[in-house]
Amino acid sequence: MPEVLEVELARRGVADLLSGAVVRRVLRTDDLVVGPGVDDLITGAEIESLDRRGKQLVIVTDRGRVGVHFGMTGRWLVDDVSTIGELAYGSGNDHPRWDRWVLEVEPADGRGPVRLRLHDPRRLGRVVLEPDIGRLGPDxxxxxxxxxxxxxxxxxxxxxxxxxxxxxxxxxxxxxxxxxxxxxxxxxxxxxxxxxxxxxxxxxxxxxxxxxxxxxxxxxxxxxxxxxxxxxxxxxxxxxxxxxxxxxxxxxxxxxxxxxx
DNA sequence: GCCCTTGTTACGCC
DNA sequence: AGGCGTAACAAGGG
CATH class of the missing domain: 1.10.8.50 (Helicase, Ruva Protein; domain 3)
Known part of the structure; x- marks a missing residue:
């Protein structure tokens, strides 16, 4: 399951791709996983960097910060490629029905739009506005x-x-x-x-x-x-x-x- | 078909 | 007040 290592791998896996990228639209969202206001903020936003504290990933955009927590079975897929290997206790495949948050993103290198998929079969992942990382202990x-x-x-x-x-x-x-x-x-x-x-x-x-x-x-x-x-x-x-x-x-x-x- | 798995939160107790 | 333990949640896998 995603512990600090998986989250760091997830951060590194998409950092270059997303740095300077613009989010064109939200293709799919799950109200249990994605908190209120997130989709409104992220649509049209430019991603500046990806930060991390413990298991909490932070997408820094020009319009605010979005926190991504992978829960027990969450991970990124970019188009159809996983950014990390299979998860222990994961589902073992990438069926689209387990996508809980899908963004169409335009990377800065001009390659054309890609789909960033938060794939989370068990729906324990969370995406929130302005995550409170102040309460977390040292990384x-x-x-x-x-x-x-x-x-x-x-x-x-x-x-x-x-x-x-x-x-x-x-x-x-x-x-x-x-x-x-x-x-x-x-x-x-x-x-x-x-x-x-x-x-x-x-x-x-x-x-x-x-x-x-x-x-x-x-x-x-x-x-x-x-x-x-x-x-x-x-x-x-x-x-x-x-x-x-x-x-x-x-x-x-x-x-x-x-x-x- | 029951029970196992884990990250986080809610809640009861002291 | 706050530390601690337990249960609940989600849902696929064995």
């Missing part, structure tokens, strides 16, 4: 050790739940949270506040090292605890100990019974 791709330590120190909740809290850190979802906890050797059930300096440093190191690797590989499903690994009851790839499963922070959590303490 996961630019998180400093000091920021991480400060966030964890004031929370009694399980560290897994805090990593998922977008107001604490913006961008981590269920798979990335499990992945960085696995690499750092921290038990997801631990109270965030109980981590010592070494453990915070290990967690920060995992975030800084693994996210760029997975970004290059194509997304949050490319880690050790991939969706396949999560489903099958496989042993821990590091030490062969049994992998545990439980609901933590309201989400299915997978961790190693031996090396995560």
């Amino acid at each position: 996961a791709l630019r998180l400093t050790r000091r920021q991480l330590a400060a966030v964890l120190a004031r929370r009694m909740a399980p560290v897994k739940a805090v990593l998922l809290d977008q107001e604490a850190i913006a961008g981590l979802g269920n798979m990335l949270a499990d992945e960085v906890l696995w690499w750092s050797g921290v038990d997801p059930r631990r109270a965030a506040r109980s981590l010592n300096d070494d453990e915070v440093a290990a967690l920060h190191s995992a975030i800084k090292r693994r996210l760029p690797v997975m970004l290059r590989r194509g997304g949050s499903h490319t880690g050790v605890l991939s969706p396949d690994a999560r489903r099958a009851d496989m042993p821990c790839p590091r030490d062969g100990a049994p992998l545990m499963r439980a609901t933590i922070g309201g989400r299915t959590t997978v961790w190693c019974s031996a090396h995560q303490r």
Whole structure:
């Protein structure tokens, strides 16, 4: 599902195409996904840039800002081409009936109009005017050790739940949270506040090292605890100990019974 | 045909 | 007041 890596790939995937482009018209819109006023603002607008904070994408236009959130199954298609690979838990095809917002866009390079499609089978994506990014925590791709330590120190909740809290850190979802906890050797059930300096440093190191690797590989499903690994009851790839499963922070959590303490 | 999946929000409780 | 846990939503896939 779209976590910070997928959103960054989506941003990069259309940034050049859309920079300086003009939106000619809205070809399709879904009132559940697309908020009031969005289509009026975007029609005729010139796109200046694409910004991102955590999982929140921001289309900056000459008439205002439009926030795009991909939810669980949303992604961009340009004409018939996906900007990222298949999503874990996605539908596996691109049927037009799952297009929730389709723009006819005129790129600045004169190639002629293209269709920008927000493709979202489960309709958990959202497009809004002037997204409130002020409440989001620091971006996961630019998180400093000091920021991480400060966030964890004031929370009694399980560290897994805090990593998922977008107001604490913006961008981590269920798979990335499990992945960085696995690499750092921290038990997801631990109270965030109980981590010592070494453990915070290990967690920060995992975030800084693994996210760029997975970004290059194509997304949050490319880690050790991939969706396949999560489903099958496989042993821990590091030490062969049994992998545990439980609901933590309201989400299915997978961790190693031996090396995560 | 039931149950699983996750990002976000609403809500109850303490 | 605010932190925390749980449920609800959406809907295709197994």
